[in-house]
Amino acid sequence: MTDHPPPSPALLPAGMRDLLPPDAETEAMALAALMEVFASHGYGRVRPPLLEFEDSLLAGNNAALAEQTFRLMDPGTHRMMAVRPDMTPQVARIAASRLGGAPRPLRLSYAGTCVQVSGGVLETDREVSQAGIELVGADSAEADAEVIAVGSEALAVLGLRRISFDLTVPPLASTLITEFGLPEPDRAPLLRALDRKDGAAVQRHGGALAPVLNALLLAAGPAARALEVLRAQPLTPGARALADRLAAVVAAVERRAPGLRPTVDPIEFRGWRYHTGVCVTVFAAARHEELGRGGRYVGPGGEPACGLTLRPELLLRAAPARPTRSRLFLPFGTAAATAQAMRAQGFGTVAALDLAEDDLAEARRLGCTHVMRNGRAEAL
Amino acid sequence: MTDHPPPSPALLPAGMRDLLPPDAETEAMALAALMEVFASHGYGRVRPPLLEFEDSLLAGNNAALAEQTFRLMDPGTHRMMAVRPDMTPQVARIAASRLGGAPRPLRLSYAGTCVQVSGGVLETDREVSQAGIELVGADSAEADAEVIAVGSEALAVLGLRRISFDLTVPPLASTLITEFGLPEPDRAPLLRALDRKDGAAVQRHGGALAPVLNALLLAAGPAARALEVLRAQPLTPGARALADRLAAVVAAVERRAPGLRPTVDPIEFRGWRYHTGVCVTVFAAARHEELGRGGRYVGPGGEPACGLTLRPELLLRAAPARPTRSRLFLPFGTAAATAQAMRAQGFGTVAALDLAEDDLAEARRLGCTHVMRNGRAEAL
Numbered sequence: 001m002t003d004h005p006p007p008s009p010a011l012l013p014a015g016m017r018d019l020l021p022p023d024a025e026t027e028a029m030a031l032a033a034l035m036e037v038f039a040s041h042g043y044g045r046v047r048p049p050l051l052e053f054e055d056s057l058l059a060g061n062n063a064a065l066a067e068q069t070f071r072l073m074d075p076g077t078h079r080m081m082a083v084r085p086d087m088t089p090q091v092a093r094i095a096a097s098r099l100g101g102a103p104r105p106l107r108l109s110y111a112g113t114c115v116q117v118s119g120g121v122l123e124t125d126r127e128v129s130q131a132g133i134e135l136v137g138a139d140s141a142e143a144d145a146e147v148i149a150v151g152s153e154a155l156a157v158l159g160l161r162r163i164s165f166d167l168t169v170p171p172l173a174s175t176l177i178t179e180f181g182l183p184e185p186d187r188a189p190l191l192r193a194l195d196r197k198d199g200a201a202v203q204r205h206g207g208a209l210a211p212v213l214n215a216l217l218l219a220a221g222p223a224a225r226a227l228e229v230l231r232a233q234p235l236t237p238g239a240r241a242l243a244d245r246l247a248a249v250v251a252a253v254e255r256r257a258p259g260l261r262p263t264v265d266p267i268e269f270r271g272w273r274y275h276t277g278v279c280v281t282v283f284a285a286a287r288h289e290e291l292g293r294g295g296r297y298v299g300p301g302g303e304p305a306c307g308l309t310l311r312p313e314l315l316l317r318a319a320p321a322r323p324t325r326s327r328l329f330l331p332f333g334t335a336a337a338t339a340q341a342m343r344a345q346g347f348g349t350v351a352a353l354d355l356a357e358d359d360l361a362e363a364r365r366l367g368c369t370h371v372m373r374n375g376r377a378e379a380l
Numbered sequence: 381m382t383d384h385p386p387p388s389p390a391l392l393p394a395g396m397r398d399l400l401p402p403d404a405e406t407e408a409m410a411l412a413a414l415m416e417v418f419a420s421h422g423y424g425r426v427r428p429p430l431l432e433f434e435d436s437l438l439a440g441n442n443a444a445l446a447e448q449t450f451r452l453m454d455p456g457t458h459r460m461m462a463v464r465p466d467m468t469p470q471v472a473r474i475a476a477s478r479l480g481g482a483p484r485p486l487r488l489s490y491a492g493t494c495v496q497v498s499g500g501v502l503e504t505d506r507e508v509s510q511a512g513i514e515l516v517g518a519d520s521a522e523a524d525a526e527v528i529a530v531g532s533e534a535l536a537v538l539g540l541r542r543i544s545f546d547l548t549v550p551p552l553a554s555t556l557i558t559e560f561g562l563p564e565p566d567r568a569p570l571l572r573a574l575d576r577k578d579g580a581a582v583q584r585h586g587g588a589l590a591p592v593l594n595a596l597l598l599a600a601g602p603a604a605r606a607l608e609v610l611r612a613q614p615l616t617p618g619a620r621a622l623a624d625r626l627a628a629v630v631a632a633v634e635r636r637a638p639g640l641r642p643t644v645d646p647i648e649f650r651g652w653r654y655h656t657g658v659c660v661t662v663f664a665a666a667r668h669e670e671l672g673r674g675g676r677y678v679g680p681g682g683e684p685a686c687g688l689t690l691r692p693e694l695l696l697r698a699a700p701a702r703p704t705r706s707r708l709f710l711p712f713g714t715a716a717a718t719a720q721a722m723r724a725q726g727f728g729t730v731a732a733l734d735l736a737e738d739d740l741a742e743a744r745r746l747g748c749t750h751v752m753r754n755g756r757a758e759a760l
Contacts, residue, residue: 011433011436012429012432012433012436013429013431013432013433013454013456013457013459013461014454014456014457016429016430016431016432017429018426018427018428018429018470018474018478019426019427019428020424020426020474020478020479021424021425021426021488022424022425023427024424024425024426024427024490025415025419025424025425027427028412028415028425028427028491032408032412035405035408039405039705039728040723040727040728040729041723041728041729041730041731042707042728042729042730042731044400044401044402044404044405045401045402045404045405045408046398046399046400046401046404047398047399047404047407047408048398048399049392049393049396049397049398049507050396050430050493050495050507051393051396051495051507052392052393052396053391053392053393056391056392070452071452072450072451072452072463074393074394075497075498076393076394076498077393077394079393081393083452083463090398094398094400098398098400099400103745103746103747105733107730108401110404111408112493113430113492113493115430115431117455118455118456127429127430127431138733140733140734142733142734143733146731146733255716256716257716258716325419327422336635336636336637336638343420343421347420348419348420348421348422349420349421349422350421350422350487351421351422351526353485353518353520353522353523353526354520354522365483366483367483
């Protein structure tokens with residue numbers, strides 16, 4: 001006897017789940033629609049492997065992913081392998097190595113499953129799907145804007161229209177503080193205060209910079225107003241360059257995707273680890289749920305790059321439901337050619353495997369919407 | 381100094397690989413085409429997770445998969461999880477548990493990536509993709525034939541037409557030997573002889589059964605002839621029932637898929653672990669490469685089921701190449717509406733991110749097939 005009954009064999013590890021009909025097909029179709037938008041903009045699809053050697057996957061910038069990563073030993077080489085927690089580092093590796101000789105700018109797309117040791121802050125999924133693009137070898141506002149505009153088109157194809165694109169410049173605050181020469185002991189508490197958006201603490205630790213930083217904190221909102229505040233405030237040269245780039249990205253986005261109307265939060269830097277320029281977070285406006293994120297970074301070998309990663313399963317929770325396929329019951333003995341013709345019309349056919357006493361009842365029992373009678377599909 | 385230079389960061393574990401453009405897109409499109417055929421026949425897609433608890437994934441029949449399975453510990457529960465080496469057991473689990481109450485026959489489809497500790501006999505891939513169907517809760521020749529016919533239609537959609545479907549009945553030989561009451565010490569050597577198709581050894585160990593077994597060994601080939609031999613030979617009751625089912629499956633396949641013309645190998649059982657009835661192996665006729673396999677088995681809880689699993693990456697090596705999308709270079713400043721119209725025509729557009737000195741040269745450098753000039757797409 002034991003106090004604990006054996007776990008049900010159907011119990012899955014936390015954060016892992018089965019997708020059932022029709023959700024799994026809906027997800028696959030939405031993913032295909034996303035990838036089609038990326039391909040139509042010249043992004044070539046790559047498919048990196050699920051497992052890589054740990055020292056390759058978690059090299060450089062990606063060391064921060066280590067705590068999110070499942071590891072296992074390759075029995076052949078006794079080297080540690082990692083199940084990818086994120087596909088972006090893999091795509092960056094491919095761009096720098098196997099496609100190192102391909103012409104720049106290089107446009108790549110990808111979609112796949114990742115596994116993370118624990119879910120993010122607002123979710124419990126440990127198996128997460130990703131679909132994204134990377135634009136490698138270009139460092140310009142046009143490049144930043146292209147990634148945002150293409151992402152926005154992909155979301156529109158899924159029927160997601162009430163989306164907000166929040167632009168940030170994660171290195172701006174620290175650049176401003178460093179270049180301004182704020183005394184070293186004040187820097188860490190000041191960054192924490194900015195992270196908490198705590199104006200009083202910014203006042204305490206920000207010295208002569210406090211009014212500027214608090215003005216920027218309050219500037220978060222529609223892009224036009226935020227950019228006006230950024231223009232009006234005195235910034236150090238590096239911070240000014242970042243602010244100018246942000247303004248150029250907003251202008252290029254408005255040209256390429258006039259309906260997008262981004263918001264800007266100039267001081268936000270939470271959760272950005274290795275980004276070096278303008279970044280974007282995509283939210284479902286109604287639910288304040290993060291659907292994707294991306295931005296500018298420096299790839300392996302120092303190459304400039306920017307990208308955007310969307311989360312298909314989260315998109316689907318936010319997207320309007322799609323109509324599912326009609327299911328047509330085919331009584332036993334229906335001719336193969338008839339069945340084929342009905343499938344060509346878009347029906348999913350459900351063939352009886354033997355004679356039913358009552359075809360209508362059998363069709364209903366099997367969840368069909370239609371039944372084949374007298375040579376045509378009748379709605380049930 | 382060390383004798384061995386550090387491994388290149390781009391080196392992947394054995395059996396893992398990057399798929400590059402255009403192969404990754406071709407594979408995704410082929411997979412979508414397969415899944416569309418399955419859906420059109422009423423198979424509802426499921427998506428089980430990449431990781432499950434080991435004791436769930438490798439329960440019962442699936443213990444044989446253990447040596448192919450990577451394991452890792454769930455830090456939350458300290459239970460061992462397994463990276464799936466095969467999706468069929470997961471689909472069987474879903475059918476028996478979460479969809480245990482769904483009407484039968486239950487038709488499910490699936491596609492995804494699996495990881496195996498070492499590659500199969502004829503290949504070195506350790507990350508393998510699978511796409512398949514399971515027909516659960518029906519035990520009839522019609523059900524066996526449906527799975528084969530749907531698989532054949534899916535292969536035809538990929539342009540794979542020179543395919544051979546080899547039908548086997550893995551339990552037939554052992555049923556015959558057991559029911560016949562052959563002396564225990566002869567059984568194992570006899571099965572080994574049959575596995576090697578060694579007629580002389582069959583003669584030595586087969587006793588009075590040897591002529592029957594050797595006739596069946598020689599019967600392998602086109603279905604009509606093999607079935608004739610099976611009919612003519614004296615079989616024990618259980619073996620006769622299996623042979624009759626095989627004949628009924630061949631007849632049902634010929635009705636549903638007249639062009640398929642299966643072959644039959646009545647004695648073959650190698651590589652089949654838990655199958656209880658008619659099985660099928662799909663080969664590319666020209667290359668003798670196994671593209672998929674499936675057959676009848678008993679699912680969790682004793683429910684009859686049959687299925688077929690295809691290997692998309694192997695299908696693609698055997699399938700004719702598909703035309704890739706035309707790439708259209710858009711000079712800097714091309715209107716957004718023009719770009720959109722060209723994508724709607726099927727072009728993949730490649731937008732210049734700044735002014736090029738020579739648009740034609742730039743288009744060529746970027747691997748484009750067309751360039752936008754004077755308001756239309758000119759072929760390069």
